[in-house]
Amino acid sequence: MRAVACLVAAVIAFAGPARAELDEAEIAILPFEDLNGWQQDDHHAALEAFLHTCELLDDPQWRPVCALGFGFQGPPKNFFELFFRPVLIEDGQQPLFTAYYEPEIPGSLSRSYRFNVPVYRMPREVASGARNYTRQQIEEDGILAGRGLEIAWVEDPVDLQFLQIQGSGRIRLPDGSSLRLGFGGHNGHTFKSLGDELVRRGVYDKHQVSAAVIKNWVRRNPTEGRGLLSHNPSYVFFVKREHLQPESGPVGAMNRAITAHRTLAVDPAFTPLGAPVWIEKEGAQPFSRLMVAQDTGSRIKGAQRADIFWGTGDLAGKEAGRIKDAGRMVVLLPIQRAYAIAPEED
Known part of the structure; x- marks a missing residue:
């Protein structure tokens, strides 16, 4: 979930990886020839x-590297190599790419019979990250109703919860335009x-569960579905x-729009935000690609853990839901920083 405060993430990005985590990690500088598919x-896209x-x-x-990048005249590949x-940073955990x-879901700026599920901005009394109202109090008990906190209205609480899981999205309005939403805070509950x-309830086996399966089950079982939500x-x-x-992507942790198939969400304890990252994803549709660490996520933890931004809409959502693969990620660091964190050669 992309639910991360941009300011905190930006501070982490400027500071670079946390020294405590790096002290426990295995770090090695690789030649570019070792990057499969480089x-x-x-x-150019990277x-x-x-x-x-x-x-x-x-x-x-x-x-200095950024200044050189803005004025670089040669092949982009040379820029990165120069x-x-x-x-390569490893912390003993198995690599995982998701x-x-x-999301883009239908909705309206005003309440109607069809669109009656509110999308709320954060109340003043709620400090983001501090435990406060639960989902049940908000959605079932209506504790925030009538306070003018509604940004928009949607028709399906399942779609709203999946939009919340992603942390940003679009509401497609009746006139065909879209309202863009970004993360505005959370209630502090796990x-x-x-x-x-x-x-756990025995409804499905683990390999059967997907976003589409969950949505369909809730819609087929409205009473039990409310309890599940x-x-x-x-x-x-x-x-x-x-x-x-x-045409732009949503705003990531660096408070800039992110790019489909080129933006990664990473753990900034190991990978500095803004850094180029080479990934080699295995699985049913393997690929190797130079991406950029421009986002974070509350469940993205570890030196070899990353989340790939796949795009906007239902098709991107279906494709993203299939990705849960092993592989390898290698962060590209400015030469001075790379040799500063790498172990001394004997």
């Missing part, structure tokens, strides 16, 4: 994604998986993102 990637957030890296080891070194997307709960007490509030262009 020669075949679209380095450079564009990198420069989109590069100016935010206010750090003495990043500023000014970076690939650094994917996320930006996220509980609806899929895991259905498995309340099982997850975590609730995300939203803000309007009126400045975003229709």
